[in-house]
Amino acid sequence: MAFIELKDVSYTYIEGDEPPVTALKNINLSVEKGEMIAIIGPNGSGKSTLAKLFNGLFQPTEGSVSVGGLNTSDQDKIWDIRQQVGMVFQNPDNQLIATMVEEEVAFGPENLGLPSATIKARVDEALALVGLEEFRQAAPHHLSGGQKQRVAIAGIFAMRPDCIVFDEPTAMLDPMGRKEVMATIQKLRSEGKTIVYITHFMEEVVDCDRVIILKEGEKILEGTPLEVFQARELIKDADLELPEVPYLVYRLREAGLQLPDEILTPESLVEKLCLLN
Amino acid sequence: MFVELKDVYYRYQAGEEDILRGVNLGIEKGEFVALVGHTGSGKSTLVQTINGLLRPSSGQVLIEGREIKEWESPIMVRKKVGLVFQYPEHQLFEETVFKDIAFGPKNLGWSEKEIKEKVKQAMDFVQLDYEELKDRSPFGLSGGQKRRAAIAGVLAMEPELLILDEPIAGLDPRGRRKLLDRINWLNEEQGITVLLISHRMEDAARRAQKLFVMNQGQIVLQGSPQEIFEQRDELYEIGLEIPPLNEVLWQLRKCGYPVRTDIFTIEDVEEEILRHWRGFRCSKI
Ligand SMILES: Nc1ncnc2c1ncn2[C@@H]1O[C@H](COP(=O)(O)OP(=O)(O)OP(=O)(O)O)[C@@H](O)[C@H]1O
Ligand SMILES: [Mg+2]
Numbered sequence: 098m099a100f101i102e103l104k105d106v107s108y109t110y111i112e113g114d115e116p117p118v119t120a121l122k123n124i125n126l127s128v129e130k131g132e133m134i135a136i137i138g139p140n141g142s143g144k145s146t147l148a149k150l151f152n153g154l155f156q157p158t159e160g161s162v163s164v165g166g167l168n169t170s171d172q173d174k175i176w177d178i179r180q181q182v183g184m185v186f187q188n189p190d191n192q193l194i195a196t197m198v199e200e201e202v203a204f205g206p207e208n209l210g211l212p213s214a215t216i217k218a219r220v221d222e223a224l225a226l227v228g229l230e231e232f233r234q235a236a237p238h239h240l241s242g243g244q245k246q247r248v249a250i251a252g253i254f255a256m257r258p259d260c261i262v263f264d265e266p267t268a269m270l271d272p273m274g275r276k277e278v279m280a281t282i283q284k285l286r287s288e289g290k291t292i293v294y295i296t297h298f299m300e301e302v303v304d305c306d307r308v309i310i311l312k313e314g315e316k317i318l319e320g321t322p323l324e325v326f327q328a329r330e331l332i333k334d335a336d337l338e339l340p341e342v343p344y345l346v347y348r349l350r351e352a353g354l355q356l357p358d359e360i361l362t363p364e365s366l367v368e369k370l371c372l373l374n
Numbered sequence: 375m376f377v378e379l380k381d382v383y384y385r386y387q388a389g390e391e392d393i394l395r396g397v398n399l400g401i402e403k404g405e406f407v408a409l410v411g412h413t414g415s416g417k418s419t420l421v422q423t424i425n426g427l428l429r430p431s432s433g434q435v436l437i438e439g440r441e442i443k444e445w446e447s448p449i450m451v452r453k454k455v456g457l458v459f460q461y462p463e464h465q466l467f468e469e470t471v472f473k474d475i476a477f478g479p480k481n482l483g484w485s486e487k488e489i490k491e492k493v494k495q496a497m498d499f500v501q502l503d504y505e506e507l508k509d510r511s512p513f514g515l516s517g518g519q520k521r522r523a524a525i526a527g528v529l530a531m532e533p534e535l536l537i538l539d540e541p542i543a544g545l546d547p548r549g550r551r552k553l554l555d556r557i558n559w560l561n562e563e564q565g566i567t568v569l570l571i572s573h574r575m576e577d578a579a580r581r582a583q584k585l586f587v588m589n590q591g592q593i594v595l596q597g598s599p600q601e602i603f604e605q606r607d608e609l610y611e612i613g614l615e616i617p618p619l620n621e622v623l624w625q626l627r628k629c630g631y632p633v634r635t636d637i638f639t640i641e642d643v644e645e646e647i648l649r650h651w652r653g654f655r656c657s658k659i
Binding site: 269 | 414463511517543547617618619644
């Protein structure tokens with residue numbers, strides 16, 4: 098059995114006398130331990146809803162979700178599940194509450210009731226991982242967006258979850274902040290963490306093991322990044338777009354230039370063009 | 375000059391360091407300008423001084439030649455200058471989407487009928503389905519839907535200057551492009567002045583006539599997209615990049631190919647590369 102397994106999962110929001118909204122339909126999905134999967138899809142396609150099913154924040158309306166063999170609808174196990182699956186969201190400001198970085202990171206482990214020496218060790222380790230040791234006494238609201246997001250990641254890491262779900266963690270960041278966060282996620286991956294990564298930026302899924310495309314609550318495609326990049330029609334149908342450089346490469350190939358189709362960065366395009374000449 | 379900032383300083387609290395350090399800038403009526411700079415360079419603070427939300431510690435902010443602090447009421451400033459915030463959830467607070475978008479227009483004393491009309495138009499404009507969403511709670515919207523609702527609320531007031539602080543963050547690629555197309559349309563067809571803050575250099579390059587580059591609380595460069603992105607190395611030094619396709623052209627030039635670097639659309643870049651590599655095409659199989 099895979100680490101996370103969704104079987105025939107549907108989810109419908111029912112609130113007061115508002116019309117019900119079915120956000121997910123019949124999703125089957127499994128995530129192996131140590132894997133990094135990306136979820137992409139247009140606005141309202143159900144990505145954030147799916148994220149909240151992974152750690153039992155939501156229960157499926159139909160079907161089942163299991164994490165590490167535990168069913169998320171088992172109320173006795175819900176805390177075990179939440180501890181196994183951490184979440185990082187889009188807006189760094191809404192996630193940080195403490196007045197000092199190290200307090201922020203210690204917050205989770207303190208809630209677990211760990212002895213203070215253990216807490217300190219975990220905070221040190223987490224700050225080292227995200228590269229913010231020298232900011233431990235800083236006020237979170239004085240940090241840049243990318244740094245804030247790394248503090249949020251450190252706070253989750255200090256809880257020692259097996260899996261971390263990221264819901265558009267770079268949407269609000271500038272290119273530098275985005276690079277910092279992506280590099281930090283790669284570190285978590287090399288620590289063996291399972292990663293679920295939600296994004297609108299197709300350029301960010303390049304390094305993932307597997308990509309899933311959602312559209313109107315349904316899974317319409319699953320494959321390696323390269324497979325997904327080549328499914329141009331489906332991408333278009335799902336209101337998504339190839340990143341600039343792969344799109345340029347696609348057009349140059351259509352125009353007859355003999356370029357390989359796995360070019361994703363300006364550097365590799367330039368290198369291949371120079372080889373042609 | 376429609377908007378003018380003269381030597382504007384701003385600090386959030388006495389004793390803290392200045393966030394804006396002598397900003398001078400002018401925007402003409404009908405222009406489409408973009409403001410770029412890395413996080414923390416002061417962009418969001420700067421635009422909040424333009425709609426009167428923040429009052430400069432020193433210096434002047436003038437709209438149509440008159441200092442903002444001399445305007446009769448803040449509402450009149452908000453009516454002229456619409457600001458879409460970086461974080462849309464900070465802008466939504468009513469119990470339904472309709473009420474949220476109608477909030478600004480209500481304060482302007484428009485009739486119920488007019489308000490409904492404006493709300494409908496604005497929702498249409500940002501591609502939110504009026505019938506489906508008007509009675510829903512704004513907090514039950516997806517991230518991208520919230521962003522659209524926040525933009526609609528500002529558009530419904532029909533401002534003369536529209537300031538958008540990272541309006542496309544969180545929008546899917548298609549939504550991003552459509553929204554920017556519509557903003558270009560507002561500018562070109564309706565004569566609305568636009569100030570766009572964006573982290574995506576390709577959007578700034580393709581959409582705006584003029585760019586302001588901010589670093590550490592000051593405007594350090596200004597000019598046409600062509601002029602700005604010629605200064606690739608200076609931009610790198612202050613933590614900014616040039617658009618990805620221009621990076622391709624620059625690197626080709628460094629390798630000794632005499633390609634142009636002052637073009638920004640995918641069509642132009644494709645043509646430029648094909649012009650130099652024509653000899654290496656083979657017919658399509
Ligand atoms: N609390 C809620 N109550 C009612 N409907 C909701 C709620 N949250 C989300 N929805 C609806 O469920 C659908 C899926 O929303 P979800 O937030 O999962 O999308 P998403 O893919 O994360 O979108 P985005 O890219 O905009 O963040 C949308 O139609 C949305 O309006
Ligand atoms: Mg979402």
